[in-house]
Amino acid sequence: DTGVSQNPRHKITKRGQNVTFRCDPISEHNRLYWYRQTLGQGPEFLTYFQNEAQLEKSRLLSDRFSAERPKGSFSTLEIQRTEQGDSAMYLCASSLGYREQFFGPGTRLTVL
C-alpha cells in the first residue's frame, strides 16, 4: 500500500509564475480531492473528481486555478500567475466511493 503521494513536497516561486502540483491517489480509489491549508487553519475544500470528471469546485478556486485528472488516475493542480496569497499547503486526498478520505503529505507553496 503506497498511500497518496504528492510532488513536489515544497515549491518556492516568484509572484506571477505558474506552478503545477501532482497527486497520485491510492490505486483503486475513484475519488480525488484537493484542499488548501493556510497557517493556523483547517484544510479548505477546493475541488474533487470522480474518476476523470470534475464534479464540484469551491468558490475558493479562482480562475487562476485549474485541476485535471485526465485518465482517472493521477491529478494535477495548476496555479497561473501566482500571488503571495496563494502561499499555503496544498493537500490531496482520495477515497473509494463514499468512504473515508486518505490524505497525502501535501505540497507547501511559497510565493515570494
Next chain:
Amino acid sequence: AQSVTQLGSHVSVSEGALVLLRCNYSSSVPPYLFWYVQYPNQGLQLLLKYTTGATLVKGINGFEAEFKKSETSFHLTKPSAHMSDAAEYFCAVSGGSGGGADGLTFGKGTHLIIQP
C-alpha cells in the same frame, strides 16, 4: 451548509492525564463526522469516524469520540495522554451520502500540548 467549531485553539494536558478536545458541528443533513490528526509538515491521518450506528466510536492510538445529536457534538477523548499525542487535531463533517461527495468541512484545529 455545514460548519465545525473546535473550542480551544490550544489545549495543554499533563502526560497521563485525560485528553478532551471539543467539536461542535452544524449540518442540515445527518452528518458523517471525522477526527484527523496532523503532525508537523505532514498530511492528515484519520483517527476515527462516525457514520451511522453506535454513537461511541473507537479509533487508533486509544482515542474515542461520542456523537451526541442533541448537543450537535463529537468530542474526542483519550484516558491517558502520551507525549507522542502532541499534534494538531481537526474535526470534520460531511453530509448527504457522507463520505465526502462534496468535500469535508474542517474546524480550525486544536493544538494539543503534552506537559511532561
